[in-house]
Amino acid sequence: MPGQKSRRIQNMHIGGHIILIVVATIILIPLYYVFINAFKTDAAINLHPMAFSLDYFTTANMANVWRLLAFPKALLNSVILVVISCSILIVSGSMAGFAIAIVNNRLLKTLYIILILLISVPFQVIMISIIQILSATKLMNNYFGTSFVFAAVSMPFTVFLYTGFMRAVPRELCEAAIVDGCGMGQTLLRIYLPLMKIVTSTILILRGTGIWNDLLIPLVTFTNERYDPLVRRLYSFASLRFNRWDLLFAGTVLCSIPILLLFLFLQRVFIRGLLVGSVKG
Amino acid sequence: MKRILVLLLVLSVGISAFAAPSAADAALKGDLSIFAWLPDNPDIVVNWVDAFKARYPNVTLNSQMMTGQNLTENLQPRFASGNIPDVFSFELDPFSHSQVDAGKIADIGDTKAWAEMVPAMQASWTYNKVKYGISGGIATTLIYYNMDYFKKAGIAAPPKNWDEFLAACEKLKKVGIAPLVWYGGFPNMLSNGPLSWGLANYVYPNEPGVVKNMDTTKYDFSKNKGWLETYQKMDILNKKGYLMKGFTSTDYAAGQDLFNAGDAAMLFAGTWQAAYLIDKGSFQTGLFLPPWNNKGKELVVVNASETGWAVGKNGNEKLGKLLLDFMFYDNFNIYQNPRGSVSPFKSTKGNVLNGKLGTAMVELNKYPKFVDLWGRLLPTPAATESTTLAQSIYIDKTPEAVIPLITKAQNDWFATK
C-alpha cells in the first residue's frame, strides 16, 4: 500500500516534469531565436533564422550596436532610473504599508482603498497631463522627474504588497518593540523590514524589470538624448519600417544582460528568504 | 623600398595635415544636437558625428535616433517643452507648417546647401516665405519588377496604362507566378504606393484644388468619384487574385525580402529603398512608373520630397546651420552613398546612383503634371483613417463603404479644428 502510493506520487512528478519541460521549451524557443540571431549577419537571419552554425557567426553586430546605442552612457541612464525609482518605491511604499497595517484607523483605511483603486489607472490615461505637470515643475528631462513618475505608477501595487504581508506579521513583535522603547520608524526599520526581505526582493524583481523595460514613460518624459535609457534607444531599431534585425537582436541581448544579472542576484536572496521564513514558521 | 617608405611618410604627413582641424575650426566651441529619423541606416548619423568631431573637436555633438513609427510623434513633445534640437528630420506636413508659423524653425535660405538645392525642392520646402528645410532626396514610389519573370510570362515591355497592367498581371498569373508583393500588413506603404498614384490619376485631374478644399472646408469624399476609384483599383487587384497569398500581414521589411527572394514578380517601393532592391536577388531588377492612368489618359505622376532636415530656431541656429551645411553640403555622400537615393541637389558629384533608378527618374520628370504623396496631401486625421481603411478593403469593407468613413474622420476633425 505505501509502495503503491509513492509510485503514484512518482508518476505525478514525472508528469509534472514532462509538462514543465514542454513549457520551458515554449519559453525557450523565442529566446533562442533572439540570442542566436544576435550573432548572425542580417542576410543569414533572413535565410536561416533557426540555424546554429559557426559559418554565420559574427560579433560585428555587437560592436556595431554598442556604438549605436552609446551603450555605457545609456546603461548608466537606465541604472540611475531604476535605482532612484526603486529606492523611492521601497522607502515610501514600506512606510505607507506599515502605517496601514499597524495603525489601521478609518482615515488610513480610506486612503488605502483609494490608493488600491489607482492600480486601475492605465498610463495612457495620465500620459498627456504628465507632460504638463513635469513641464510646470521643471522636471522634464530630469532623472528625478521620470523616476517620480515610475515610482508613482508602481506605488499602489507596492503598498498593496507591503500592507498584505505586514498585516500577517504577528502583533507580538510590535508590542515587544514598544516595550523596548522603539518608535514607529525604528520598529519598521529594525523589526519589520528585515522580515520583508522576500517582499522587497519580489518588488525589486517585478518593478525593477518593468521600469528597465518600459518604453512609454521615457518616451514622454525625455526629449533629450542625454537621458535616454537603453530600451528607449533600442526602440530606434525596432520600427515597423526597419529591417535591420541584426542590430535589434544584438541590442536586445546587450540590454537584457544587466537586468538578467540583477534578477539572478535577487533570486538568490528571494529563495534564501523563503527558506529562512519557512524555518522560522 | 626606401622610396616607398618616403612616399608613405609624405603621404601620412599629407593626410594628417589634411585631416587635422584647421585653427579656425578647432577654435569653434559650442553644443549641438541632431535628431534623426533614419531607421534603415542608423550608421549614417554616427558617421556624420564622427566626421564632424574630427573637424570641430571643441563642439559637442549629441545625436538621438528617432523611435517608433511617426516623426511628429517624436518631435511634438520636444517642441512643446522647448527642447528643440539643432538639426532634425522634418516632414512636409501640417505639423511642420504649424511649427514654421509658430516661429520655431530657422530660415535656412542663407546656407550653401539651400542654394545648391534644385528649384522644385526649394519650392516644396518654402512655407509662408520661410525657407524651412533641406530635402533628403527626390522621392516617388515605383514598381520594381523581376525581369526574368516578365520574360518568362512573355511580357515584352513594362505596362503603360491600367489595362496593360492588368494584362501583365494576368500573364504572370497564368504561368504560375504571383504578380504582386502587397504591403497588406504595413498600410503606410499602401498610402505611399497605390493610394498616392490613385490620387494623382483619379482625384487630382477632376479637382486640381483638392488639397485646399480639404483643408479649408467641410469635405465630402463621395462628391469626387476619384476617391472611390482609387480604392476600387486596389480592390480589383485582390479580386483578380494578383496579390501574393497571405498579403494581409506582409510587412515592410518582409515584403522586400519576398521580392528579393523571387516569391513574386512586382513590388511597389520608394526610390529611397533602391539600395535594398535593385539587383539584390538572383535576377535582374527593372523599374517602371506605376501605370495607374486609365487607357487613353496621360499619366499624372507622384513626384515628392523625401523626409527632409531642418534647423531649430532655438538661439543656437548659427551653429545649427553650420552643421546642416556640414551634413548636406560638405558630406552629403555619407548620407547618399549607402542609400543610393536621388539627390535633391544640382551637383551630384560623388553620388552613387543606380543607372536603372536614374533612368526611371528621367522618365518621371518628363510628365508635366505631378502631385505629392497621399499622407502629406490629406489632412492628418483623414490621411490616417484612409490609410487604415486601405487595409480594411481586403478584410471586411467594400470600397463603397470606405468613402463615408473617411468623410466622417475629416469632418469630425474639421468641426473641432
Next chain:
Amino acid sequence: MRKKELRIYSTFTDRWATQGFLFMLPALFFVTLFIVVPVFLNVFLAFTNYKGFGVPYRFIGLMNFQSLVTDASFWLVLGNTFRLLLIYVVVLNVVAIFLAILIVDVGARFGNFVKALLYFPCLLAPIVVGFVWRLILNYNRGLVNSTLRSFGLDGLAQNWLGEPALIIPIISLVIVWFATGYYTIIYYAGVMAISPEYYEVATLEGANGIQKFRYVTLPMLAPAITINVVLSTMGVLGAYDLPTAISAGGGPGYHGTTLALLVIRYVYDTYQEGKALAVAVIMSLIAVVLAYFELKILIKREEH
C-alpha cells in the same frame, strides 16, 4: 492578558495615528501629483480640442465623445478590448496557477530552474517580444508555418497575423507567454505559504488530488488570485508596446486595435489629443468598474 493586548492594540491606532498619517505622506505625494492630478486634468481636457502642450485650445463640449460613439470602428475596438481582457485574464491565471502548483510539486531544484526560466521573457523589452513573435508567426517564412509545412501540414499554416478573427487571440496568448513568469511567482509564494497540515488533514480524510486542489489549494490561494486577476486586468488594459508590435500598429484594419492603442493613435497619428483623452476617460471608467467588481466578487470568495 487579553485586556492588555487590546490596550496595546489601541495604542497603535491612537498613539501612532498622526505618525501613521505622516508615514503615508510620501506615497500619497507621488500618487497625488503624478496620478490623481493628471487624471482630473485629463477629464477636463477630454472636453476640449487639446492638441498638445503649449498649443491654444478651446472647450468643445461633448464633441469628442460624440465623434467616438458614432464611429463603428470605436465599437469594434471596444469589443476587441473586452475579448483581449477575457481571453488573457482567464488563460493567464489558469496557466499560472497550474504552473505554480507543478513547480512546487517537482521540488526545489528543478522547480527553481523553471521558475527562473519562466521569468526570462519579462527581462526582454515587450516591444522586442512583439517583433520576435511577428517574425515567428509570419505567413510566408515564419517559424510556425515553416515547421507546419515541413511536416506536410500545409492546411494548418494560417495567415496568423492577417486574419481579423485570429489577431486578438494571438495577441492575448503572446502576452500570456510574456507575463506568465510574473504571475507564477506570486502564485508560487501563495502555494508555498499554505501550511502542509491542511494537506495532511485532507489526506487523512481520503481526498484525491483534484479534491485537494478544489478544497485546499484554491481557497487558500484566494488572496493571490484576487491580486493577480486585478493586476492582470489592469496590466492588459493599458498594454501598448507588445500589442502594437505584434499587430503592426493595431492591424489588420482595426481588428488588432485596443483602447490603449487607440489612445496612442489619436495622440501621435492624428494629433487629436482631446479625442485621445476622451478614449482615455472611457478606459478609466472601464478600469474602475472592472476593478470594483473583481475586488467585490473575489474578496467575497476570500471570506468564504
